[in-house]
Structures are given as structure tokens and as C-alpha cells.
Amino acid sequence: MTEETASQVKPPAKDPMKSFRGVMAGSLIMEAIAVALALPVISHLGGGVSSGAWWAAMGVALALVVLCGLLKRSWAVPAVLVLQFALIAFVVASPGLAVLGLIFLAFWLWVLWLRRDVARRMAEGRLPSQQQTTPDA
Numbered sequence: 444m445t446e447e448t449a450s451q452v453k454p455p456a457k458d459p460m461k462s463f464r465g466v467m468a469g470s471l472i473m474e475a476i477a478v479a480l481a482l483p484v485i486s487h488l489g490g491g492v493s494s495g496a497w498w499a500a501m502g503v504a505l506a507l508v509v510l511c512g513l514l515k516r517s518w519a520v521p522a523v524l525v526l527q528f529a530l531i532a533f534v535v536a537s538p539g540l541a542v543l544g545l546i547f548l549a550f551w552l553w554v555l556w557l558r559r560d561v562a563r564r565m566a567e568g569r570l571p572s573q574q575q576t577t578p579d580a
Contacts, residue, residue: 463558468511474547475507485539496536
């Protein structure tokens with residue numbers, strides 16, 4: 444795309460990045476619930492969860508909920524990825540939480556890929572909301 448055509452690209456009617464923030468906020472809540480509900484199951488079925496690991500996992504769940512309101516910040520998505528790796532680091536204390544971390548890390552990588560693709564198509568003017576509509580004759 445040349446600079447001439449880039450300046451002619453009209454912005455979409457609705458900001459698609461707002462919808463991505465909604466999807467990300469919803470997934471953070473779901474992940475926090477999954478982590479919190481996994482702890483009793485892991486302690487009952489597995490070898491148990493130490494009190495330190497329990498508090499750390501609940502801290503991660505709380506941080507996931509707090510990040511819902513901070514997704515507009517530039518550092519929020521890297522912080523979410525750090526929390527995914529923190530869950531994966533639970534592999535020693537609780538392998539079940541590490542599996543949850545891997546599942547949600549895969550989800551986050553997919554969402555970030557989708558967000559990058561939509562941003563690229565928006566910059567090129569290829570989103571459906573950016574297309575010229577022709578009146579029916």
C-alpha cells in the first residue's frame with residue numbers, strides 16, 4: 444500500500460479494538476474463575492496444594508481480575524502473558540495449574556494473533572465496515 448492510498452483509508456465506523464478488549468476482559472474473568480475452582484479439585488484429587496502455593500494461585504487469580512480494568516494500558520497485555528507464565532511455573536507445586544496456564548497461554552497467543560491481523564486489515568482499509576457501500580439502483 445502506498446502512502447497515497449494509506450491516507451485515503453477511512454477509519455471503521457466502530458473501533459474493533461474495543462471488542463478485543465471485551466473478549467480479553469471476559470477471558471481474564473473466566474481464567475480467574477478456572478484457577479480459583481481448580482484449587483479445591485487439585486487439593487482433593489491430587490497430592491494437595493501447600494498453603495503458599497494456594498495463596499500464590501489466589502494472588503494470580505486476583506491479578507487476572509484486576510487486569511480486566513487495566514486492558515487499555517500499554518503494559519496490560521504483557522502483564523497477562525507474565526501471569527500465564529507464572530501459572531506454568533506452578534508445574535512443581537501443582538501440575539494442574541500449569542496445565543491451565545498452558546491452555547490459557549495458547550488462547551492468549553491466538554487472541555493476540557487475531558488482534559494483530561485485524562489491526563493490519565484496518566490499516567489497509569479491508570475491514571467490512573471500511574468498505575464503500577453502493578446504493579441499490
